[in-house]
Amino acid sequence: MKKINDFVVKFANVNGSGSASANLLFAKSLFRMGLSVVPKNVFPSNIQGLPTWYEVRVSQAGRRARRGRVDVMVAMNPQTYAQDLADIVPGGYLIYDSSLPRSFGREDVNVLGIPIARMCADAYVSPRERQLFKNVVYVGALTALLDMDFTVVKQTVRDRFKGNAKLVEPNVEALKMGREFARRNFTCPLPIRVKKVKAAKDRIMITGNEAAGLGCLYAGASVAAWYPITPSTSLVEAFERHARKYRQRKDGTSNVAIVQAEDELAAIGIVIGAAWNGARAFTSTSGPGISLMGEFLGLAYFAEVPFVLFDVQRGGPSTGMPTRTQQSDITACAYASHGDTKQVLLFPGDPKECFDLTVDAFDLAERLQTPVIVMSDLDIGMNEWVCDPLEWDDTRKHDRGKVMDAEMLDRAKSFGRYWDIDGDGITYRTLPGTHPTKGAFFTRGSSHDAFAAYTEDGQVNAENMDRLTRKFEMAASRMPKPVIRKTSRTSKLGIINFGSTEPAVREACDLLSREGYKLNTMRLRAFPFGKEVAKFAAKHDRIFVVEQNRDAQMRTLLINEAGIPPEKLVSVLDYEGMPLTAGWVKREIEAVIEKDKSVAKAMYLSAQAM
Amino acid sequence: MTYMKKPNVRHPGLRKNDLGLTRRDYEGLVSTLCAGCGHDSISAAIIEACFELDLPAHRLAKLSGIGCSSKTPTYFLNRSHGFNSVHGRMPSIATGANLANRDLIYLGVSGDGDTASIGLGQFCHAMRRRVNMIYIVENNGTYGLTKGQFSATSDRVSKSKKGEANLFEAIDLCTLAIHLGAGFVARGFSGDKGHLVPLIKAAFRYNGFAFIDIVSPCVTFNDHEDSTKSYDYVRAHNEAMDRLDLVPEREEITAHTEEGQTTTVRMHDGSLMRLHKLDDNYDPCDSESALTTLRKRYAKGQVVTGLLHIDNTDADLHELLGTTKQPLNAVPMGDLCPGNAELAKINKSLR
Numbered sequence: 034m035k036k037i038n039d040f041v042v043k044f045a046n047v048n049g050s051g052s053a054s055a056n057l058l059f060a061k062s063l064f065r066m067g068l069s070v071v072p073k074n075v076f077p078s079n080i081q082g083l084p085t086w087y088e089v090r091v092s093q094a095g096r097r098a099r100r101g102r103v104d105v106m107v108a109m110n111p112q113t114y115a116q117d118l119a120d121i122v123p124g125g126y127l128i129y130d131s132s133l134p135r136s137f138g139r140e141d142v143n144v145l146g147i148p149i150a151r152m153c154a155d156a157y158v159s160p161r162e163r164q165l166f167k168n169v170v171y172v173g174a175l176t177a178l179l180d181m182d183f184t185v186v187k188q189t190v191r192d193r194f195k196g197n198a199k200l201v202e203p204n205v206e207a208l209k210m211g212r213e214f215a216r217r218n219f220t221c222p223l224p225i226r227v228k229k230v231k232a233a234k235d236r237i238m239i240t241g242n243e244a245a246g247l248g249c250l251y252a253g254a255s256v257a258a259w260y261p262i263t264p265s266t267s268l269v270e271a272f273e274r275h276a277r278k279y280r281q282r283k284d285g286t287s288n289v290a291i292v293q294a295e296d297e298l299a300a301i302g303i304v305i306g307a308a309w310n311g312a313r314a315f316t317s318t319s320g321p322g323i324s325l326m327g328e329f330l331g332l333a334y335f336a337e338v339p340f341v342l343f344d345v346q347r348g349g350p351s352t353g354m355p356t357r358t359q360q361s362d363i364t365a366c367a368y369a370s371h372g373d374t375k376q377v378l379l380f381p382g383d384p385k386e387c388f389d390l391t392v393d394a395f396d397l398a399e400r401l402q403t404p405v406i407v408m409s410d411l412d413i414g415m416n417e418w419v420c421d422p423l424e425w426d427d428t429r430k431h432d433r434g435k436v437m438d439a440e441m442l443d444r445a446k447s448f449g450r451y452w453d454i455d456g457d458g459i460t461y462r463t464l465p466g467t468h469p470t471k472g473a474f475f476t477r478g479s480s481h482d483a484f485a486a487y488t489e490d491g492q493v494n495a496e497n498m499d500r501l502t503r504k505f506e507m508a509a510s511r512m513p514k515p516v517i518r519k520t521s522r523t524s525k526l527g528i529i530n531f532g533s534t535e536p537a538v539r540e541a542c543d544l545l546s547r548e549g550y551k552l553n554t555m556r557l558r559a560f561p562f563g564k565e566v567a568k569f570a571a572k573h574d575r576i577f578v579v580e581q582n583r584d585a586q587m588r589t590l591l592i593n594e595a596g597i598p599p600e601k602l603v604s605v606l607d608y609e610g611m612p613l614t615a616g617w618v619k620r621e622i623e624a625v626i627e628k629d630k631s632v633a634k635a636m637y638l639s640a641q642a643m
Numbered sequence: 644m645t646y647m648k649k650p651n652v653r654h655p656g657l658r659k660n661d662l663g664l665t666r667r668d669y670e671g672l673v674s675t676l677c678a679g680c681g682h683d684s685i686s687a688a689i690i691e692a693c694f695e696l697d698l699p700a701h702r703l704a705k706l707s708g709i710g711c712s713s714k715t716p717t718y719f720l721n722r723s724h725g726f727n728s729v730h731g732r733m734p735s736i737a738t739g740a741n742l743a744n745r746d747l748i749y750l751g752v753s754g755d756g757d758t759a760s761i762g763l764g765q766f767c768h769a770m771r772r773r774v775n776m777i778y779i780v781e782n783n784g785t786y787g788l789t790k791g792q793f794s795a796t797s798d799r800v801s802k803s804k805k806g807e808a809n810l811f812e813a814i815d816l817c818t819l820a821i822h823l824g825a826g827f828v829a830r831g832f833s834g835d836k837g838h839l840v841p842l843i844k845a846a847f848r849y850n851g852f853a854f855i856d857i858v859s860p861c862v863t864f865n866d867h868e869d870s871t872k873s874y875d876y877v878r879a880h881n882e883a884m885d886r887l888d889l890v891p892e893r894e895e896i897t898a899h900t901e902e903g904q905t906t907t908v909r910m911h912d913g914s915l916m917r918l919h920k921l922d923d924n925y926d927p928c929d930s931e932s933a934l935t936t937l938r939k940r941y942a943k944g945q946v947v948t949g950l951l952h953i954d955n956t957d958a959d960l961h962e963l964l965g966t967t968k969q970p971l972n973a974v975p976m977g978d979l980c981p982g983n984a985e986l987a988k989i990n991k992s993l994r
Binding site: 065235236237238239247250251252253254255256258275279280282284285286287288289290291292294295296298299300301302303304305306307308309310311312313314328329332422423424425426427430431463464465466467468469470473474475476477478479487 | 699700701702704706716717721722723724725726727728729732734735736737738739740741742743744746747764765767768772961964965966967968971972974976978979980981982983985986987989990993994
């Protein structure tokens with residue numbers, strides 16, 4: 034079973050044992066050897082003691098989705114031995130800690146025992162070191178077994194502990210311990226192995242949350258308020274880390290204010306207050322936070338306050354599966370808050386797009402004077418993805434939207450905060466403190482007229498609601514366009530997807546194409562939908578809508594808001610919380626196509642018989 | 644008609660302040676509250692304080708939540724931006740607004756329902772963060788807009804207009820504020836404007852979180868005989884602890900200080916505040932003493948008013964966060980966006 038640069042290694046660990054850092058070292062070293070790696074961290078909602086897995090797919094073809102199944106299993110957690118063993122493909126490898134001998138009862142896998150605990154007990158004195166270095170020892174063994182470039186691995190260790198040099202040597206020694214053991218006791222390398230390749234030099238490995246945090250930095254956000262919640266926490270933390278460097282002034286003060294609020298209500302309130310006062314502001318949360326922010330989202334929609342909200346989605350409903358991925362907040366966000374409300378949503382498909390769409394989100398929010406929700410998820414947000422480098426165009430000007438300054442107020446005959454003088458539904462705002470006598474207005478969540486005055490006149494209120502509709506419809510033309518990929522000009526089969534399902538859908542599409550099924554795909558990137566969406570739907574008879582929720586939320590939105598006939602839209606739904614595999618997507622779609630064909634055949638036959 | 648502009652008639656002899664403005668320039672729309680509402684007296688006191696302090700109204704932002712009290716920012720300072728937010732969440736809006744522009748004055752107006760019930764958490768955290776703002780609670784012990792339910796500041800001995808007993812202890816917002824470290828804690832009475840205006844003026848001069856709990860009778864639902872928030876009750880039980888004088892920086896300080904009777908506090912802007920104590924047994928600079936006095940007097944059924952506690956030594960939120968002196972909303976985008984060359988370095992660190 035020879036597999037070069039094309040396999041899956043999975044680590045089964047106990048969380049809190051220090052495995053995450055060693056596993057990332059493994060993935061990063063492969064990435065630096067030019068390989069395409071797809072690391073996925075599968076972790077529990079727990080601090081210490083529960084099972085956790087780290088899966089790394091190496092793909093010769095540069096695939097970015099999970100593959101499923103395992104070629105090499107590093108089974109370090111006795112609690113999950115049975116399950117982990119069952120995941121290995123026939124002919125695959127099991128690496129385990131043989132300090133205590135075990136029997137496995139599977140003849141069709143190769144068992145490689147390494148007495149890791151015993152080796153560490155002999156080499157280290159402190160219990161902490163004995164535990165931590167176990168992880169480094171198995172990575173060391175893998176460097177020999179998979180024929181990894183040891184120079185690269187050592188350099189990765191050095192970079193990892195930059196600024197803490199005394200940790201480098203012990204880690205390299207532990208790596209060597211595992212490496213030497215493997216060389217002495219097994220035939221190295223295995224038929225499953227890597228080979229250095231010349232990949233595009235400039236690729237980066239980054240999580241979506243870090244990329245989004247950088248997006249906020251580049252978009253010029255200066256106020257952030259947040260409440261910790263998995264899987265969104267690392268977004269603000271990344272922003273803060275970079276802001277510490279890039280927002281520091283010479284006098285030691287900083288061009289940013291970051292507040293950890295007492296809850297999500299306060300977080301979004303702080304952001305709305307700051308945005309109303311002219312700063313670019315954002316908050317980041319996940320499903321439960323979205324529920325709490327509902328009332329404020331309605332206020333910001335109605336009072337037209339621009340800011341950016343990140344929803345790094347996780348498994349719902351309620352507390353759900355906090356450490357698993359889902360796309361199940363779509364309708365909750367699109368229609369967030371009571372009364373007639375509609376929110377603008379953006380759907381990044383990978384970390385690079387998290388950066389790009391975050392910058393767009395701030396521009397759109399201020400141009401449209403409304404909240405913009407960036408719909409990320411745990412898979413994009415927290416997993417490391419291999420991406421093209423982030424780019425910034427120094428000639429780009431941030432679009433601050435329609436804001437009247439003192440000079441404009443002096444020139445204007447009159448000012449009405451909600452007076453649609455341009456006819457595009459977007460009105461002019463002023464910032465507090467601008468002019469001694471002109472431009473002051475009262476922001477309110479109660480019904481208001483064109484001059485922001487309270488009204489109970491139903492007709493005036495309806496006119497304002499109609500203007501908000503016009504604005505939302507106009508917004509559709511300004512949204513990032515969907516990405517359409519055509520495999521055939523004549524095919525009537527299509528796929529609509531969005532967000533983190535992209536790699537699996539793209540790979541599945543290629544696999545289906547090989548079997549003669551040509552499907553065109555459209556990856557949505559925004560709501561409200563542009564006219565391209567209805568156009569794509571019109572050109573296809575059968576459209577698979579792939580999404581990670583139970584209730585086909587995007588399909589509902591497509592029917593409601595793009596007027597696509599429901600019978601055209603076939604749901605392909607997953608809500609188990611793991612990033613999708615291409616195999617699963619392919620099987621789901623194939624099954625429907627096969628059934629369609631047999632129905633068509635039966636109809637044809639029965640028609641002939643008549 | 645749900646709102647009304649006041650007629651633009653001006654008496655030529657109206658007194659002007661140093662900005663050349665009259666009191667009329669600090670007014671708002673005609674109030675839609677009930678005739679005799681305590682809140683209208685507070686609006687008038689705010690107008691008076693701003694006029695006397697020569698505040699440029701456009702450099703002040705008015706913020707509120709939901710309720711009768713939260714409607715009042717439309718009734719004063721027409722030249723200021725206002726934000727009537729959602730129920731109990733004014734503190735977070737004020738915090739964010741202040742973070743974006745530290746140069747403006749932030750005046751939050753709330754009620755006892757808005758602050759002591761639905762908004763208790765945000766109220767506490769805004770104090771804890773030392774947001775530089777004035778926070779006024781127009782405290783009438785009742786829910787007016789929904790017709791007379793008890794609020795959390797309603798005293799246990801108080802009865803509703805229909806004679807129902809109040810089952811639960813009141814939350815005393817001043818005690819809470821002192822506990823949570825608010826540096827300026829005062830209580831006023833809407834029926835005593837002479838005492839209230841100096842309190843509001845002092846709050847404007849204070850750097851940090853200035854809290855004023857103003858007992859403000861609700862003439863429609865809570866001004867009856869068995870109420871402890873009625874005009875009659877408060878007048879009969881009001882115990883003023885002090886009288887305040889504000890001395891602007893530019894005035895020469897000639898007044899003498901009577902030992903033990905007058906405390907002089909230098910405010911952030913250099914002005915002096917003189918506190919003439921009417922009760923010898925407490926020291927407003929000592930929070931323990933203030934708490935003891937409040938507790939003892941409350942047990943006697945008294946409504947203690949005055950500047951109950953002051954501590955102007957602590958940093959405000961911006962100082963704690965180390966934010967720049969320049970308002971964040973005025974920092975040019977060029978200073979906020981690191982540019983492509985830096986992004987190239989960041990990319991490199993991700994390889």
